[in-house]
Amino acid sequence: MNRLTIEPDKHRPSAYVGRFAPSPTGPLHFGSLIAALASYIDARAMGGTWLLRIEDVDRERSRPEHEEAIRRQLAAFALEHDGDVVRQSERIDHYRHALERLRDQGSVYPCVCSRRLLETAPRNQEGEVIYPGTCRARAVDTLGGRHSIRFKLANSPTQDEVIEDRIEGVITQNVAKDVGDFVLLRADGDVAYQLAVVVDDELQGITDVVRGADLLLNTPRQRILQRTLGFRDLRYAHVPIATNERGEKLSKQTRATALPMDHHGVLVALRRAWAFLNQPTLEQVSSARDFLDQATQLWAVSLIKKRPVHIGKEPFESLEAAQNL
Numbered sequence: 001m002n003r004l005t006i007e008p009d010k011h012r013p014s015a016y017v018g019r020f021a022p023s024p025t026g027p028l029h030f031g032s033l034i035a036a037l038a039s040y041i042d043a044r045a046m047g048g049t050w051l052l053r054i055e056d057v058d059r060e061r062s063r064p065e066h067e068e069a070i071r072r073q074l075a076a077f078a079l080e081h082d083g084d085v086v087r088q089s090e091r092i093d094h095y096r097h098a099l100e101r102l103r104d105q106g107s108v109y110p111c112v113c114s115r116r117l118l119e120t121a122p123r124n125q126e127g128e129v130i131y132p133g134t135c136r137a138r139a140v141d142t143l144g145g146r147h148s149i150r151f152k153l154a155n156s157p158t159q160d161e162v163i164e165d166r167i168e169g170v171i172t173q174n175v176a177k178d179v180g181d182f183v184l185l186r187a188d189g190d191v192a193y194q195l196a197v198v199v200d201d202e203l204q205g206i207t208d209v210v211r212g213a214d215l216l217l218n219t220p221r222q223r224i225l226q227r228t229l230g231f232r233d234l235r236y237a238h239v240p241i242a243t244n245e246r247g248e249k250l251s252k253q254t255r256a257t258a259l260p261m262d263h264h265g266v267l268v269a270l271r272r273a274w275a276f277l278n279q280p281t282l283e284q285v286s287s288a289r290d291f292l293d294q295a296t297q298l299w300a301v302s303l304i305k306k307r308p309v310h311i312g313k314e315p316f317e318s319l320e321a322a323q324n325l
């Protein structure tokens, strides 16, 4: 691999480059459509490009058939991406190289804490373990042993990370207190999401991230990594996440229904996602393409509501009910 590829390109044009980055752990559902639609329309409204990145770095949960399904669904919704599809499983060298750089800078350390050991550690509001720093102070012998690699946060526990989100406004998080030194390479050898996403966003020249608000509190960690690696800052917009009637985020785990693929179902889903984003009503639309073109003209980020919006019933259980929209 070329060592130079990871160097930030100061001369890169600052035109808008957005992306949609699904994990191929299941087909897209209504929640994923909101993120896909918002990032697509935002990119198009800014005259920018929109890239597709398959986040299959988690080998255990990712499946090629889910990637296939996602790509068919995006095609049915006319959500056409620019450029080649990037697959994280094909970019491991880039992540390893970034990790080496962090190691050379003294910004990482090995950790042999087991999951069981960490079960008793306190958790943050997202339910994540706040790493107590157990292995930070001790010289861990990693020879042949199973271990993860953690990022060593700066020794300033009073320092807040401040993110200005286009939808959520100013977000402040003290990463040392709320998260602690976080994992970059898992004990099973898989690269952690935080590292992969930061490296890819930089190498793909992403300028704007539009994604679900469930990832909002990952952003300060990502910003710290970007800074440490000398990468550029990105603009962020976190769209509200859809929840079911039990208040759970729509996901594969909560058995969210896969998006419909037929002409009528696609238009209903698009209208629902558009209404969820609190955007102005569209005229009669003839196709998904027509919908996206009209939507691009009317897109107003300022109208998006911050709070998670309950959709009540799953949107595609009853198409008759949905037709009333």
Ligand code: GLU
Residues within 6 Å of the ligand: 021, 022, 023, 055, 197, 211, 215
């Ligand atoms: N792969 C993540 C997901 O499917 C999205 C990551 C991101 O947009 O940064 O939830």
